[in-house]
Amino acid sequence: MKSKNEQRRDFLKTSVMLAGGAMLSNIPLVGAYAAGDDVIKVALIGCGGRGTGAAFDALASGANIRFVAMADAFKDRLDESYTKLKERHADKVDIPEDHKFIGFDAYLKAMPLADVVILATPPGFRPIHFEEAVKQGKQIFMEKPVATDIPGVRKVLAAAQEAKRKKLNVVVGLQRRYQSSYREALKRIQEGAIGDIVSGQVYWNSGGVWVRPRKPEQTEMEYQMRNWYYFNWLCGDHIVEQHVHNIDVANWIKDAYPVSIQGTGSRAWRTGKDYGEIYDNHAVELTYADGAVIYSQCRHFEGTSNRVDESFQGSKGRVYLGAGSNKATLWDHKGGVLYDHPGKGNVNPYQQEHIEFYDAVSKGEYKFDNAEYGAKSTMTGIIGRLATYSGQVIKWEDALASNVDLHPERYAWDADPKILPGTDGLYPVAVPGQTKVL
Numbered sequence: 412m413k414s415k416n417e418q419r420r421d422f423l424k425t426s427v428m429l430a431g432g433a434m435l436s437n438i439p440l441v442g443a444y445a446a447g448d449d450v451i452k453v454a455l456i457g458c459g460g461r462g463t464g465a466a467f468d469a470l471a472s473g474a475n476i477r478f479v480a481m482a483d484a485f486k487d488r489l490d491e492s493y494t495k496l497k498e499r500h501a502d503k504v505d506i507p508e509d510h511k512f513i514g515f516d517a518y519l520k521a522m523p524l525a526d527v528v529i530l531a532t533p534p535g536f537r538p539i540h541f542e543e544a545v546k547q548g549k550q551i552f553m554e555k556p557v558a559t560d561i562p563g564v565r566k567v568l569a570a571a572q573e574a575k576r577k578k579l580n581v582v583v584g585l586q587r588r589y590q591s592s593y594r595e596a597l598k599r600i601q602e603g604a605i606g607d608i609v610s611g612q613v614y615w616n617s618g619g620v621w622v623r624p625r626k627p628e629q630t631e632m633e634y635q636m637r638n639w640y641y642f643n644w645l646c647g648d649h650i651v652e653q654h655v656h657n658i659d660v661a662n663w664i665k666d667a668y669p670v671s672i673q674g675t676g677s678r679a680w681r682t683g684k685d686y687g688e689i690y691d692n693h694a695v696e697l698t699y700a701d702g703a704v705i706y707s708q709c710r711h712f713e714g715t716s717n718r719v720d721e722s723f724q725g726s727k728g729r730v731y732l733g734a735g736s737n738k739a740t741l742w743d744h745k746g747g748v749l750y751d752h753p754g755k756g757n758v759n760p761y762q763q764e765h766i767e768f769y770d771a772v773s774k775g776e777y778k779f780d781n782a783e784y785g786a787k788s789t790m791t792g793i794i795g796r797l798a799t800y801s802g803q804v805i806k807w808e809d810a811l812a813s814n815v816d817l818h819p820e821r822y823a824w825d826a827d828p829k830i831l832p833g834t835d836g837l838y839p840v841a842v843p844g845q846t847k848v849l
């Protein structure tokens with residue numbers, strides 16, 4: 412019987428061989444400075460807040476890993492991340508300057524050096540980064556959402572199939588799926604504790620996010636890249652970027668995806684030049700094939716009540732789920748408690764997803780294929796946006812055929828994004844009833 416290290420080496424080797432010999436023959440698969448053959452080599456692609464957080468989670472997973480490469484569009488973001496990681500994990504994060512890559516093609520240079528890649532750029536780049544990582548036979552942790560437009564979703568779905576064929580573990584950072592309160596509740600619901608789910612309500616109501624003021628020396632591309640949250644080609648709007656977490660819970664609990672979506676949304680609070688083109692509120696109905704309707708609401712309004720949670724009603728009872736509070740309670744229709752999660756003692760789900768991912772990679776096991784549900788829940792959020800922007804009922808099948816690609820012709824600092832500000836500095840914003848989305 413082979414040792415664990417031998418099994419792991421075989422596993423990583425097989426993944427690489429399946430990735431295609433010709434393309435990979437020039438790729439240095441073993442970093443010259445790697446500490447030993449049983450070390451899992453990791454590359455961080457997108458070194459911002461979450462990328463750095465995911466790197467810390469990886470380092471705390473207990474697995475024998477080393478960070479061997481980093482890639483970011485901007486040098487200042489990479490340097491900041493590296494300093495933080497190095498400060499606490501000098502032994503596991505010691506990357507020479509020539510393995511720190513900057514620019515739009517940085518990912519292409521970092522990936523070949525690693526066994527595992529963490530993809531944590533703004534979601535607009537996820538389809539091309541995921542496709543490349545699968546092509547190169549990497550084990551993949553990627554943040555949600557996984558695309559911002561439908562062609563991007565299709566790219567991820569195709570690469571997800573290829574990842575399965577190559578037996579590449581893919582974990583997507585929809586961490587409620589790794590949170591024990593959710594898992595305990597979902598197990599009971601799947602066993603029939605509250606019957607068939609007929610309706611639900613999912614929310615992400617909170618204040619807004621950061622703004623990075625325009626600087627005179629910036630090209631339009633740099634400005635949008637720094638302020639990625641406010642541009643759909645990079646972010647997808649907050650119904651995709653943030654609310655995907657709650658939408659994914661709806662799809663998970665239904666074990667299905669909506670057949671159509673309709674809704675309404677606007678910009679009420681964030682109307683100025685600093686806020687690009689996205690809306691600040693969306694309210695949509697997700698209708699499933701069995702007739703169930705789940706209501707979804709998300710808004711970024713300062714000074715209003717916050718709510719980030721999910722409730723569902725079934726034919727025999729109901730459930731309340733809250734990620735922040737760790738609450739998961741199931742009742743029957745008379746108010747009798749069927750299950751109440753203790754709410755304490757859970758491993759942080761951001762940590763848990765990395766523990767499970769690196770455990771599988773270390774043991775050479777193929778366990779995770781999160782890309783398909785990640786892509787379909789991302790697509791649910793995108794259809795929500797198409798519904799609120801157009802004011803039309805959007806069918807899943809019609810959306811899936813869409814060729815509306817939001818991305819620029821080329822990725823370069825002097826290239827123009829497709830969306831540009833007017834002479835007043837304001838960006839065009841969708842108007843329901845006028846804007847065409849398919």
Ligand SMILES: NC(=O)c1ccc[n+]([C@@H]2O[C@H](COP(=O)([O-])OP(=O)(O)OC[C@H]3O[C@@H](n4cnc5c(N)ncnc54)[C@H](O)[C@@H]3O)[C@@H](O)[C@H]2O)c1
Pocket residue numbers: 456457458459460461462482483484485488489514515517518531532533534536554555556584585586636652653
């Ligand atoms: N799971 C969660 O709860 C959670 C929480 C926060 C963020 N996220 C997700 O993580 C991703 C990153 O968000 P963030 O908050 O870290 O944003 P951020 O702006 O802090 O970081 C993004 C980083 O990616 C870099 N980048 C941009 N384009 C790049 C490219 N083409 N190649 C390489 N680097 C590039 C940026 O310069 C920046 O350093 C998003 O998809 C976001 O939705 C998930």
